[in-house]
Amino acid sequence: MEPTANEVAGERFQTDNSKSTKQQPKQQLSKAMEHMRFAVTVDPIPRSSSTSTPTSPPPADTIPAQTASTAESDAYGVPASIAPIRKPAHRSHSPTNNQKRSDPFAFGSRYLEEGDDIFEFNAWDHVDVDPAYQSFSAEQFEKQRADPVSDFDKKRFNDNPEKWWNLFYKNNKTNFFKNRKWLAQEFPVLDEVTRAESAPAVVLEVGAGAGNSAFPILQKRQNEGLKIHACDFSKKAVELIRGHELYDPRYIQADVWDVAASPDAENGDLPPGLEEGSVDVVLMIFIFSALNPQQWDQAVRNVWRVLKPGGQVLFRDYGRGDLAQVRFKKGRYMEENFYVRGDGTRVYFFEKEELEEIWGGKPRPAQQTDGEANGEAEPVESAEKPASEEPSCDEAPRRPAFEIVHFGIDRRMLVNRQRRLKMYRCWMQAVFRKPGHQSEVPTSTLRQDKDREAAEGKDEQG
Numbered sequence: 001m002e003p004t005a006n007e008v009a010g011e012r013f014q015t016d017n018s019k020s021t022k023q024q025p026k027q028q029l030s031k032a033m034e035h036m037r038f039a040v041t042v043d044p045i046p047r048s049s050s051t052s053t054p055t056s057p058p059p060a061d062t063i064p065a066q067t068a069s070t071a072e073s074d075a076y077g078v079p080a081s082i083a084p085i086r087k088p089a090h091r092s093h094s095p096t097n098n099q100k101r102s103d104p105f106a107f108g109s110r111y112l113e114e115g116d117d118i119f120e121f122n123a124w125d126h127v128d129v130d131p132a133y134q135s136f137s138a139e140q141f142e143k144q145r146a147d148p149v150s151d152f153d154k155k156r157f158n159d160n161p162e163k164w165w166n167l168f169y170k171n172n173k174t175n176f177f178k179n180r181k182w183l184a185q186e187f188p189v190l191d192e193v194t195r196a197e198s199a200p201a202v203v204l205e206v207g208a209g210a211g212n213s214a215f216p217i218l219q220k221r222q223n224e225g226l227k228i229h230a231c232d233f234s235k236k237a238v239e240l241i242r243g244h245e246l247y248d249p250r251y252i253q254a255d256v257w258d259v260a261a262s263p264d265a266e267n268g269d270l271p272p273g274l275e276e277g278s279v280d281v282v283l284m285i286f287i288f289s290a291l292n293p294q295q296w297d298q299a300v301r302n303v304w305r306v307l308k309p310g311g312q313v314l315f316r317d318y319g320r321g322d323l324a325q326v327r328f329k330k331g332r333y334m335e336e337n338f339y340v341r342g343d344g345t346r347v348y349f350f351e352k353e354e355l356e357e358i359w360g361g362k363p364r365p366a367q368q369t370d371g372e373a374n375g376e377a378e379p380v381e382s383a384e385k386p387a388s389e390e391p392s393c394d395e396a397p398r399r400p401a402f403e404i405v406h407f408g409i410d411r412r413m414l415v416n417r418q419r420r421l422k423m424y425r426c427w428m429q430a431v432f433r434k435p436g437h438q439s440e441v442p443t444s445t446l447r448q449d450k451d452r453e454a455a456e457g458k459d460e461q462g
């Protein structure tokens with residue numbers, strides 16, 4: 001759920017409230033949710049001292065003014081002494097030229113260079129962690145493994161995951177995630193499908209939650225032929241979408257659907273109104289991480305089934321080593337890179353090669369995979385079919401192989417300037433394409449690829 005650092009609570013359809021001069025509503029989370037505050041609010045530290053954790057720095061108003069303005073603070077157990085790697089000042093790019101953006105989700109090219117003041121901005125792009133952070137993370141992971149979730153609890157959280165998400169939405173309603181208006185920057189096709197002159201398009205959001213990704217797309221819709229299906233396996237989430245002021249069944253339809261359900265199961269149908277091979281774009285934003293690794297194959301098969309040939313998956317999720325993983329404490333580890341949060345919802349942290357294997361059928365490099373370690377590995381069908389051959393849904397292999405059109409690792413350091421905290425985040429994003437040519441929607445680019453090309457172009461020009 002964290003995607004989403006800085007995404008919440010504030011005003012609807014506002015991307016960042018860290019610099020807004022408008023009065024912000026009070027950011028209130030239920031007590032059970034406090035442990036996630038860092039991930040969803042701009043001000044990650046509870047203001048009330050009674051709720052602060054032992055690793056939280058003292059509230060700013062208790063820090064002597066001079067110290068508050070100079071000293072850095074530990075952030076969620078990560079020592080302040082850990083410093084990001086700085087790039088040498090670019091010959092054609094003075095640190096003073098860094099763009100002054102206030103929106104941490106309008107990213108791209110703010111590189112941390114020698115001489116930069118970390119606390120000048122609220123986010124830095126492409127920040128590499130240094131060896132000290134890596135060994136600190138490794139120590140944390142050792143501690144987590146040494147104190148795993150009990151078998152009893154593991155079963156409780158894995159047997160009925162929608163129950164925990166229902167509880168989550170009951171407690172948080174629409175206030176938890178902030179609208180992801182920035183998503184179209186990451187996946188420009190999300191803007192393209194909204195344009196009046198664009199071809200008709202069917203977008204299916206899987207794990208749509210309260211609609212924080214779907215509604216910003218709907219808001220821009222000028223394309224009469226655009227239909228959004230927003231599905232979630234939590235009926236409470238679906239109720240929230242249906243109850244939203246912008247909900248209009250002509251253009252958006254919310255339904256309960258479990259992306260990991262087997263087609264033979266009672267709930268194994270496709271979402272209402274959708275047939276096999278009928279969707280142009282599947283949006284998966286921080287949903288794949290909510291699945292148990294044993295559900296990945298079925299989820300990939302279902303997404304394949306619902307997509308048109310040439311249809312695409314827009315994917316964004318947690319990367320390994322993200323602060324949300326590093327900071328897990330005792331009793332949360334379920335299996336390698338898979339944890340349960342305090343509210344019973346589960347989260348996995350991915351490696352690039354792992355996602356390439358899951359979605360693209362690419363074998364991982366020599367090392368043993370987590371699946372093999374658990375004896376769960378399944379044969380993976382390789383993507384050997386020529387792209388021109390349009391596989392029918394019936395022929396879909398056991399775990400189909402998508403084309404991996406784009407893959408980006410989004411490493412960012414978010415900064416809380418007031419509290420002088422640095423938070424190292426890591427997200428994976430990708431565009432996976434089902435081979436074929438039936439969908440008329442152009443395959444999305446990825447903002448990161450564009451940035452890289454632009455930067456390379458700049459380098460080439462000196």
Ligand SMILES: C[S@@+](CC[C@H](N)C(=O)[O-])C[C@H]1O[C@@H](n2cnc3c(N)ncnc32)[C@H](O)[C@@H]1O
Pocket residue numbers: 001002161165177180206207208209210211212213231232233234237257258259260284285286287290291
């Ligand atoms: C972290 S939230 C992300 C919500 C939304 N995508 C967003 O960006 O705001 C994960 C969502 O996935 C849903 N989810 C988890 N497992 C699912 C499954 N098997 N099928 C459908 N939805 C699922 C949860 O109910 C939850 O709403």
